[in-house]
Amino acid sequence: MNIYIKRKIINKLMCGAAFFSALLTLAPLISIFGYVISKGITSVNFDFFTHLPMPVGEHGGGMSNAIVGTLILIGLSCLWAIPLGVFGGVYLAEFGNNKFAAAVRFSADVLNGIPSIVIGIFAYTVFVLPMKSFSAISGAFALGIIMVPTIMRATEEMLRMVPFALREAALALGVSQSRMIVSIVLKTALPGILTGILLAIARIAGETAPLLFTAFGNRFWPQGLNQPIAALPLQIFNYAISPYDDWHRQAWAGALVLILMVFLISLLTRFVIKPKYRRKEMIWKQK
Amino acid sequence: MEAEIKVSNLYAYFGSICALRGINISIKEKVVTAVIGPSGCGKSTFIRCINRLHEVVPEAKLSGEVLLGGKDIYSADADPILIRRKIGMVFQRPNPFPALSIYDNVAAGLKLNGIKRKNDLDGIVERSLKMSALWGEVKDKLNASGVSLSGGQQQRLCIARALAVAPEVILFDEPCSALDPISTGKIEELLFQLKKNYTIIIVTHNMQQAARVSDYTAFFLLGELVEFDKTQDIFTKPKDNRTEDYITGRFG
Numbered sequence A: 001m002n003i004y005i006k007r008k009i010i011n012k013l014m015c016g017a018a019f020f021s022a023l024l025t026l027a028p029l030i031s032i033f034g035y036v037i038s039k040g041i042t043s044v045n046f047d048f049f050t051h052l053p054m055p056v057g058e059h060g061g062g063m064s065n066a067i068v069g070t071l072i073l074i075g076l077s078c079l080w081a082i083p084l085g086v087f088g089g090v091y092l093a094e095f096g097n098n099k100f101a102a103a104v105r106f107s108a109d110v111l112n113g114i115p116s117i118v119i120g121i122f123a124y125t126v127f128v129l130p131m132k133s134f135s136a137i138s139g140a141f142a143l144g145i146i147m148v149p150t151i152m153r154a155t156e157e158m159l160r161m162v163p164f165a166l167r168e169a170a171l172a173l174g175v176s177q178s179r180m181i182v183s184i185v186l187k188t189a190l191p192g193i194l195t196g197i198l199l200a201i202a203r204i205a206g207e208t209a210p211l212l213f214t215a216f217g218n219r220f221w222p223q224g225l226n227q228p229i230a231a232l233p234l235q236i237f238n239y240a241i242s243p244y245d246d247w248h249r250q251a252w253a254g255a256l257v258l259i260l261m262v263f264l265i266s267l268l269t270r271f272v273i274k275p276k277y278r279r280k281e282m283i284w285k286q287k
Numbered sequence B: 001m002e003a004e005i006k007v008s009n010l011y012a013y014f015g016s017i018c019a020l021r022g023i024n025i026s027i028k029e030k031v032v033t034a035v036i037g038p039s040g041c042g043k044s045t046f047i048r049c050i051n052r053l054h055e056v057v058p059e060a061k062l063s064g065e066v067l068l069g070g071k072d073i074y075s076a077d078a079d080p081i082l083i084r085r086k087i088g089m090v091f092q093r094p095n096p097f098p099a100l101s102i103y104d105n106v107a108a109g110l111k112l113n114g115i116k117r118k119n120d121l122d123g124i125v126e127r128s129l130k131m132s133a134l135w136g137e138v139k140d141k142l143n144a145s146g147v148s149l150s151g152g153q154q155q156r157l158c159i160a161r162a163l164a165v166a167p168e169v170i171l172f173d174e175p176c177s178a179l180d181p182i183s184t185g186k187i188e189e190l191l192f193q194l195k196k197n198y199t200i201i202i203v204t205h206n207m208q209q210a211a212r213v214s215d216y217t218a219f220f221l222l223g224e225l226v227e228f229d230k231t232q233d234i235f236t237k238p239k240d241n242r243t244e245d246y247i248t249g250r251f252g
Helices: A003-043 A046-050 A064-095 A099-113 A116-131 A136-161 A164-172 A177-205 A232-240 A245-272 B043-050 B080-086 B102-111 B118-131 B151-164 B181-194 B207-213 B231-236 B241-247
Strands: B005-014 B017-027 B032-036 B060-068 B087-090 B169-173 B199-203 B216-221 B224-230
Touching: A003 A245, A046 A064, A046 A245, A064 A099, A064 A136, A064 A177, A064 A232, A064 A245, A099 A136, A116 A136, A136 A177, A164 A177, A164 B151, A177 A245, A177 B102, A232 A245, B005 B043, B017 B043, B017 B060, B017 B224, B032 B043, B032 B207, B043 B060, B043 B169, B043 B199, B080 B087, B087 B151, B102 B118, B102 B151, B118 B151, B151 B169, B151 B181, B181 B199, B181 B207, B207 B231, B216 B231, B216 B241, B224 B231, B224 B241, B231 B241
Parallel strands: B032 B199, B032 B216, B087 B169, B169 B199
Antiparallel strands: B005 B017, B005 B060, B216 B224
C-alpha cells in the first residue's frame, strides 16, 4: 500500500480515537447533570429556599437552613484558609529556596491526599471534644484544612509563572521587594490565584465526610457559631439514606441546588473580581 | 560631575564562576558609553553591578567599588532601593507590566513608592512618554494594557517607565536585540536626545550600533575590560590586538 495513504488512514483512526475518548470523559458529567436536574427540578420550588425541613410525615418544607448553613461554613473556612494559603504560597514562591520550604511543599501535597473523613476526625478531636459540642467553627476548621494546601500550591504555581523579568523591572525602578511582590507579582498572578481559590471552594462546598462529626447538621436555623449547623451535603446525605420518598425527592432537589450554588459562586467571583485585561493579553510572549 | 561613575577593582561571581575580573573604568556623565564584546564576556553583568541588580540573582556575589558621584553604592549604609531610583534600566526584552495599563506602567515607579497625586502623575506620565517619543502613538489609549503595544512601542514604554522616576543614569541592556530595524532606529534617535540630560550606558552586540550611538566604547572579553576609549578611536585605531580582531570580525 502507498505509504501516504497508510499514514492518512492511521491519522484518521487516531483522531477518531482521541475524539471518542474526549466524548466519553464528557459523558459522565453531562449524565450527572441531566440526572440531577431531571430528578431534582420538580422538588425545587420557592418553599425549598425559604422553609425549614418539615417533621417526618408532613409534606413540603425546604432546606433554607442548610443553604444558609453551607454559605456560613464556606465563608468561615475562607476567612482563615485563604489568607493562610495565599501567604504560604507567597513564601514558597518568593522565599522558598530552602529545605524548610521543600518540607512545607511536600506536606501540603500529602495533606491534599489525606481522605477528608480523617480530617473530620482530626477536627473532632481538637475542636469538638474540648468544646463538648458540635459546632460551625469545627466544621469550618475541617473544611479549611482541605482548602489550605490547594490554595497554597495554586498560589505558588501562579506566582512562579510570573516572569523574573517583571520582578527585575520593578526592582530596577527602585521599588522595594515587598511592594514588588504585592503590586506587581501578585497582581499579575491574580486571575490564576482566584481560579485556585474557586477550585478549593467548589471542592469543600460538596464535602460531607468532614462535617459528619464537626458541623453535625441541624434541622433549624443556625443558632451561633459554637452550635451544630446544617449543611446541604449533610442534609442530602441524611435525606438520601432515609426510608421516605418525600425526603428522597428533597435530597435530589438539594443536590441540584448545591451544584447551582457552586456554579453561582464561581460565576460571581469571576464577575466581581474581574482582571483588568483579558487573559489573552496577559500571556507573556517571551521566554 | 554628579553622575560620573567610577568603578574600581570590580569582581563579580555567579556561585564559583567568575564573571568579571577586576574592572576599572571611569564613565563620564551625559555621554553615551557603549559596552561591546562577544556573548558571555560579562557586559550585562557589568551594568547590572552598577544598579545593584546583580545581587538579586541567587548565589551572585561581588567585590570592589562602584562610585556614583563620589559615593560608593556598595557601602554598608547605601540603600539599594534609592540607588536603583537614581540609576534606571531598560532590559533586553521589553518587559512592561502586563497587569497594568500604559499609564500605570509609566507611573509604576512613582505609584509604588507612594506618589499618588493625580496632577503630579499626569504631568510626569505625559512628559516621560513625550521624551520616549511614544506620546503621539498612545495618548488616546492610556488605559489600554501595556502589552497590547508592538515590541518597539513596548520598549519605548519601558524607557518612559525608567524616565518617570527621574534617574541620573540609564542603563540599556541590548535594548534593540528583540526589535526590528525601524524600531531600532527610533530607539537610537532617542538615545541622542536623552544624553543631553542623562548619563547613558548601553550594552550592545551590534558594533555598528555602538559606532553610531556612543561617544565612548568599552570592549570586554572573558570578564576583563580590554580597552576603553573614545568610540572613534576604538573603531579606527584600537591599541589592543584583541580589540582590533573583534571589531574587524575575526572572532566573536
